[in-house]
Amino acid sequence: MKRAFLTGLIGLAPLVAEVTVIQNATIMSEGAKGTFKGTIVVENGKITAVGDNVMVPSGATVIDAAGQFVIPGIIDCHSHIAVDGGVNEGSVSVSSMVNIRDVINPEDIAIYRALAGGVTSANILHGSANAIGGQTLVLKMRWGQDAEGMIFQGATPGIKFALGENPKRAGNPQGGRGAPATNARYPATRMGVEDVIREAFTEAKAYKATWDAYDAQVAKGEHPIPPRKDLKLESLKEVLEGKRFVHAHCYRADEILMLIRVADDYGFKIKTFQHVLEGYKVAKEIAAHGAGGSTFSDWWGYKAEAYDAIPYNAAVMTKKGVISSLNSDDDELMRRLNTEAAKAMKYGGLTREEALALVTINPAKQLGVDNKVGSIEVGKDADIVIYDKDPLSNYAKVQKVWIDGNKYFDRDSDVSGRPNKELEKKKLADKENAVTPARGGRGPQ
Amino acid sequence: MRKFGLLVVCAVAAFAAANDTVFIRGVDVYPVTGPEMKGVSVLVQDGKIADIGARVIAPKGVKIVDGKGLRLYPGMIDSNTQLGLSEISSERVTVDTGELGEFMPQLKALSAVNPESEHFGVVRANGITSVMTFPAAGGRGGRGGGGGQYISGQAALIHMDGWTWEDMEIKRDAAVQLLFPSIAMRGGRGGLANVDFADEIALLFGGGSAAGTYTEAKRNYETQVEKVTDFFDSARHYQKERTANLPGFKRDLKYEAMLPVLEGKVPVAVPASRERAIHDAVAFAEREHIKIVIMAPQELGKEGAELKAKNIPVILGRTEAVPENQDLPYDYAESLPGEFYKAGVKIAFGTFNNEFSRNLPYNAARAVAYGLPYDEALKAVTINAAEIWGAGDKMGSIEKGKWADLMLVNGDPLETATQIKALYIKGKEVDLSNKQTRLYQKYLARP
Numbered sequence: 001m002k003r004a005f006l007t008g009l010i011g012l013a014p015l016v017a018e019v020t021v022i023q024n025a026t027i028m029s030e031g032a033k034g035t036f037k038g039t040i041v042v043e044n045g046k047i048t049a050v051g052d053n054v055m056v057p058s059g060a061t062v063i064d065a066a067g068q069f070v071i072p073g074i075i076d077c078h079s080h081i082a083v084d085g086g087v088n089e090g091s092v093s094v095s096s097m098v099n100i101r102d103v104i105n106p107e108d109i110a111i112y113r114a115l116a117g118g119v120t121s122a123n124i125l126h127g128s129a130n131a132i133g134g135q136t137l138v139l140k141m142r143w144g145q146d147a148e149g150m151i152f153q154g155a156t157p158g159i160k161f162a163l164g165e166n167p168k169r170a171g172n173p174q175g176g177r178g179a180p181a182t183n184a185r186y187p188a189t190r191m192g193v194e195d196v197i198r199e200a201f202t203e204a205k206a207y208k209a210t211w212d213a214y215d216a217q218v219a220k221g222e223h224p225i226p227p228r229k230d231l232k233l234e235s236l237k238e239v240l241e242g243k244r245f246v247h248a249h250c251y252r253a254d255e256i257l258m259l260i261r262v263a264d265d266y267g268f269k270i271k272t273f274q275h276v277l278e279g280y281k282v283a284k285e286i287a288a289h290g291a292g293g294s295t296f297s298d299w300w301g302y303k304a305e306a307y308d309a310i311p312y313n314a315a316v317m318t319k320k321g322v323i324s325s326l327n328s329d330d331d332e333l334m335r336r337l338n339t340e341a342a343k344a345m346k347y348g349g350l351t352r353e354e355a356l357a358l359v360t361i362n363p364a365k366q367l368g369v370d371n372k373v374g375s376i377e378v379g380k381d382a383d384i385v386i387y388d389k390d391p392l393s394n395y396a397k398v399q400k401v402w403i404d405g406n407k408y409f410d411r412d413s414d415v416s417g418r419p420n421k422e423l424e425k426k427k428l429a430d431k432e433n434a435v436t437p438a439r440g441g442r443g444p445q
Numbered sequence: 446m447r448k449f450g451l452l453v454v455c456a457v458a459a460f461a462a463a464n465d466t467v468f469i470r471g472v473d474v475y476p477v478t479g480p481e482m483k484g485v486s487v488l489v490q491d492g493k494i495a496d497i498g499a500r501v502i503a504p505k506g507v508k509i510v511d512g513k514g515l516r517l518y519p520g521m522i523d524s525n526t527q528l529g530l531s532e533i534s535s536e537r538v539t540v541d542t543g544e545l546g547e548f549m550p551q552l553k554a555l556s557a558v559n560p561e562s563e564h565f566g567v568v569r570a571n572g573i574t575s576v577m578t579f580p581a582a583g584g585r586g587g588r589g590g591g592g593g594q595y596i597s598g599q600a601a602l603i604h605m606d607g608w609t610w611e612d613m614e615i616k617r618d619a620a621v622q623l624l625f626p627s628i629a630m631r632g633g634r635g636g637l638a639n640v641d642f643a644d645e646i647a648l649l650f651g652g653g654s655a656a657g658t659y660t661e662a663k664r665n666y667e668t669q670v671e672k673v674t675d676f677f678d679s680a681r682h683y684q685k686e687r688t689a690n691l692p693g694f695k696r697d698l699k700y701e702a703m704l705p706v707l708e709g710k711v712p713v714a715v716p717a718s719r720e721r722a723i724h725d726a727v728a729f730a731e732r733e734h735i736k737i738v739i740m741a742p743q744e745l746g747k748e749g750a751e752l753k754a755k756n757i758p759v760i761l762g763r764t765e766a767v768p769e770n771q772d773l774p775y776d777y778a779e780s781l782p783g784e785f786y787k788a789g790v791k792i793a794f795g796t797f798n799n800e801f802s803r804n805l806p807y808n809a810a811r812a813v814a815y816g817l818p819y820d821e822a823l824k825a826v827t828i829n830a831a832e833i834w835g836a837g838d839k840m841g842s843i844e845k846g847k848w849a850d851l852m853l854v855n856g857d858p859l860e861t862a863t864q865i866k867a868l869y870i871k872g873k874e875v876d877l878s879n880k881q882t883r884l885y886q887k888y889l890a891r892p
Contacts, residue, residue, distance in 0.1 A: 109771035116775040280888045300881070301564065301800050303535045312885040319889070332767045335775075339807065342861040348885070394810035394860055418774060425772060 315348020472512025
């Protein structure tokens with residue numbers, strides 16, 4: 001019944017792209033043009049013109065957005081939606097062989113809800129149970145398409161690392177101090193987390209050297225026997241080559257600094273520190289390394305390592321030169337990243353544009369897709385959101401969302417379609433009850 | 446960084462010693478219970494609002510605060526937290542909610558409140574001047590606590606400032622938390638308040654596996670209701686014995702704690718997510734002739750008329766929540782407060798949480814976007830909460846004679862970007878700095 005109903009929802013979503021023009025809106029472009037009243041022209045999935053004085057192509061679908069606000073589609077740099085089953089392969093401390101790409105569930109309702117919150121792209125990560133976790137994937141919220149169709153083509157693949165309490169939890173199965181370490185998985189301390197990463201990259205460097213030697217021989221026209229492929233080390237080799245971004249879950253300043261030094265030692269870069277709740281303490285070092293910081297706006301105190309979290313984190317990191325974003329890590333929070341951005345105005349005094357950048361152009365940079373999305377500029381993908389009010393206000397509601405010029409969310413159609421969905425649901429339920437009479441199971445809901 | 450204390454113009458002579466006396470000049474007053482008054486002055490004396498108006502004159506020597514261009518609202522009230530009782534939610538040693546025992550009405554949240562909890566400073570910096578703090582997290586025994594609990598203790602209404610919990614007390618028995626049995630069963634991650642409760646029930650009934658049939662679930666439910674009824678019967682019997690003062694009468698702390706409930710002086714606060722659970726809880730309260738407040742409902746169903754007719758108030762959970770099943774509209778949680786309001790039910794908001802208590806006003810604002818009138822949202826975080834918890838005569842609005850629990854702000858207090866310029870609890874200006882502002886200043890200045 002669930003599945004059938006979902007199919008009904010999917011049927012409503014994407015419309016065929018043609019030429020779309022959005023007029024008279026307040027456009028917060030997050031690009032060079034800043035915020036202005038004007039027009040956006042979308043053709044073949046791309047933004048082809050933006051400005052206050054733009055020719056409207058004939059035959060275009062014109063949307064009058066007078067009094068409304070347009071922003072680039074929101075990008076969530078840390079999400080676990082659309083993952084089928086568990087997000088953690090927790091049996092080993094280095095799980096770099098597993099890939100989120102293999103477990104995408106395009107029917108997760110969280111995708112639609114994220115769209116309804118203005119999100120158009122999201123970085124889907126492995127969990128944080130391992131010092132080195134699985135491979136990550138950037139999706140576009142193309143609700144209604146299959147798993148393959150959700151993938152953000154051209155985004156740099158990533159890998160999840162995790163520091164602190166989570167990766168050491170499996171090393172402390174009894175939780176308490178001095179408890180017998182039955183079934184414990186190394187590591188159990190922050191010292192061990194560092195060691196696990198160093199051990200893995202020691203192996204990966206040797207592995208890379210073997211392949212480099214092989215490649216050199218091939219380049220010389222020789223025909224050597226290729227080395228054996230190691231799926232665990234293959235993705236770490238890509239990290240060493242700069243072809244795969246490291247997104248590292250972390251909380252405390254000590255562990256952030258530790259990973260920077262490990263990366264320095266092994267000659268790779270951390271693309272983003274995720275959560276990075278104490279990033280404000282070591283913003284200087286993060287900026288010097290060239291890493292980004294993707295944090296929560298105001299989560300704190302839910303675990304010991306989150307006790308020094310401050311809502312000023314994003315603002316401090318921004319002021320100290322770290323490219324910063326606000327992420328959700330949560331299918332609920334994901335729906336309102338626009339007002340999470342507003343918290344960086346309240347806490348730390350960022351400007352409106354700086355605040356909105358935390359959920360648009362900055363995460364685009366952190367995912368290596370800022371040439372395609374993150375701002376409303378000519379040549380970029382037409383990933384666009386219309387709000388009825390100022391998107392930094394708690395009273396604003398998403399009205400329409402486009403991805404690649406296709407409309408994937410429309411509040412009016414969602415609301416007006418509800419009676420029909422109820423009817424369809426009832427029909428399906430009746431049909432199911434007719435086929436399989438109630439088994440005396442859970443009782444009325 | 447907020448500019449607390451910078452608004453003081455002068456402070457000398459007669460009132461210099463009294464730190465709960467102040468004159469706020471030329472401010473736009475939003476009393477909540479009446480129309481706004483632009484550019485008036487408010488005189489606070491001995492912690493209470495002494496006068497409001499355009500012609501009020503500052504007594505000689507009183508501390509004067511310039512409110513020009515600012516707005517004055519009553520401080521906000523969060524109707525469900527565990528503030529003071531829970532510091533780091535995942536570290537059991539720092540958590541004092543969720544005691545063992547089935548019927549524990551004698552437990553008092555108030556005397557376990559740690560006034561030095563870092564949460565107080567953090568939450569009040571966003572304009573929240575008082576909260577309800579509950580002995581259990583809305584679940585049956587709560588995380589790490591005893592399972593199978595029915596009555597978890599007395600919830601206290603407290604101010605967000607004080608040297609001791611006695612200073613902070615507004616009402617130590619503002620409610621008794623009753624986890625009334627429910628037959629409702631739900632799956633999935635809720636994001637709403639009483640997930641633990643439903644999960645526990647599901648566990649009791651073998652939910653999650655195919656074991657429990659509805660018949661079994663119903664039988665369990667009936668047994669549990671009987672247990673609760675028995676406890677109330679025994680308490681009532683005790684009440685009679687006590688009144689009669691029979692020889693050999695033995696004092697019992699549990700039943701003693703139930704007397705204010707039986708006398709209708711203190712309400713039971715009952716989490717009830719489903720329409721049916723609401724109905725059952727209300728029916729029970731009626732049978733027992735006790736006052737009831739419904740906590741964190743997740744649907745209204747056809748209960749609106751009953752709640753309205755019986756004048757039963759409701760504490761709504763966070764609107765920042767996902768619908769609990771995938772068939773529900775995406776804006777289900779945001780729209781729910783508007784539905785309760787339209788049904789004529791008296792509502793207030795609770796965050797059911799410490800970490801997000803500071804976001805109370807934003808939860809109210811979100812309800813406005815999806816159908817709750819603005820004025821009602823404001824009432825739901827001020828006067829309604831005060832009235833529901835029995836302190837409507839002392840707080841919750843800006844009126845003569847009430848405590849000066851006030852926030853001085855530069856805009857709409859339900860909007861995120863609005864800054865709190867000053868906060869008063871019983872007329873005393875409260876420090877807006879906290880652990881987080883201190884860390885911010887320290888590391889912003891790091892070379």
